[in-house]
Amino acid sequence: MRAGSPHPDDLFAAAVAGVIRARQLVELGLPETTVYRRCRDGGPWQRLAPGILLMATGHPTPDQLATAAVMHGGPGSMITGLHACHRYGVRRGPALPPALHLLVPHARQVRNTELMHVERTARLPAPIVRGGFPLAPPARAVIDAARRLRSRREITELVSDAVQRRLCTVTQLSAELTESGRRGSSTPRKVLQDVSAGVLSAAEADAKKLWQRSGLPEPWWNARVHDADGNLLGIADAWWDDVCLAWEINSFEWHLAPQDYAREQEKRARFAAAGVTVLPTLPRRLRTHRAQVIDELRKSYASAASRPRPDVRASPRDDGRQHGGLTGGIRQ
Structure with a gap:
């Protein structure tokens, strides 16, 4: 470590779960060229989103990915879809996808990344905080996930688990689906009809x-x-x-x-x-x-x-x- 450079412990102390903004590192005294050199292929760090780094190699943990996503989305952003469902305790249905689904205010321009699907929405709900992370309400999270799935079986398992855990009701899910528009709604609508009739898996x-x-x-x-x-x-x-x-x-x-x-x-x-x-x-x-x-x-x-x-x-x-x-x- 060069004389005058910040101590590694100070850098990690400023990060959240190892995630930090590049500009924070520069403000701590690390040269900008050093910051981005460490994020090159084979380097000790990696970029999770523009200007947001993980000071580690390997696939980020769910908490690290969620931290980076909320940083990337900015104020008012929240996690939705399968990653939010998982944080609510839903376990049946498809495995967590590599990319996290993030809601942001419609007026904000935020780019997609390899690990984050960013959806701008005028219907931004009030978030529910779980484990320190802002999540879309359960019904919204389930419908946002279901509309991106293709397997009726996976959608049924996801919906039925959320209902059985009393995270939301079929009525709430149906209302959310109606508000979400037609895209990707056909199969979830059929599943909700089955679940409403008492078929819960x-x-x-x-x-x-x-x-x-x-x-x-x-x-x-x-x-x-x-x-x-x-x-x-x-x-x-x-x-x-x-x-x-x-x-x-x-x-x-x-x-x-x-x-x-x-x-x-x-x-x-x-x-x-x-x-x-x-x-x-x-x-x-x-x-x-x-x-x-x-x-x-x-x-x-x-x-x-x-x-x-x-x-x-x-x-x-x-x-x-x-x-x-x-x-x-x-x-x-």
């Missing part, structure tokens, strides 16, 4: 398609089932009330934690003890063994119809905020 959407081919009456989706004393037995993914048949689309891969899987087994035991017929189906079989699953569904319905109806009561999901399904249904 991609696997349940697959199940709904198979039921439509089965010739059986339409079940209640995510129905609450109680015993004769009014105790909640559980929430059935699909429920035929006339014969007391519960169709459960569950597997360990869909649960958030081992204790959730244990609760699912306890729910199934309560159903069995109350005399409810339960047909369990693994999510992957809905796609790989469609004919077999339809046959099992028909036979289970016939078997349930052949025995006296047990003394249980069920209620259908009555709005867009009931939390049943592959993950929500086990949180009893």
Whole structure:
């Protein structure tokens, strides 16, 4: 280190998670030529956005990327899309993309970068701060993410997880989608119709398609089932009330934690003890063994119809905020 140059500890102390503006480094006494030389290929630093540096090599962490994005966007900017959803706790759906989605005021000219997609908007909401970062409200973040996705399955998982975690309601998502315009809205709109009807995961959407081919009456989706004393037995993914048949689309891969899987087994035991017929189906079989699953569904319905109806009561999901399904249904 040259005499008179700032001490490295002083440089890192001025940074946030290793992220700092180039002009701050110059103000601390580091020559501008040195700043940008260190950001060249093979150098110890890198540029995340114009004039914003990471004093490290390798891919930035989510916090480092978020810090740089907010610096780049300036006052009033906020994180939206999948990166915001992840910070709210949404875990189902697609993996985090390399590029962060950033909202900025419409009047501000801010460039896209390799790691940041900048969207200028006249509909800038009031941010919600999580972990020190300004985030678009959950409904806006989910819809901003969904409109950039192409996979109906991924959109369904994203939307259903946000609803099941009570971050937002189907009504709020539908209103946000209406306000967002037509671009990229077709598939999210279809998904919201499914979720509003009680289909709260991609696997349940697959199940709904198979039921439509089965010739059986339409079940209640995510129905609450109680015993004769009014105790909640559980929430059935699909429920035929006339014969007391519960169709459960569950597997360990869909649960958030081992204790959730244990609760699912306890729910199934309560159903069995109350005399409810339960047909369990693994999510992957809905796609790989469609004919077999339809046959099992028909036979289970016939078997349930052949025995006296047990003394249980069920209620259908009555709005867009009931939390049943592959993950929500086990949180009893």
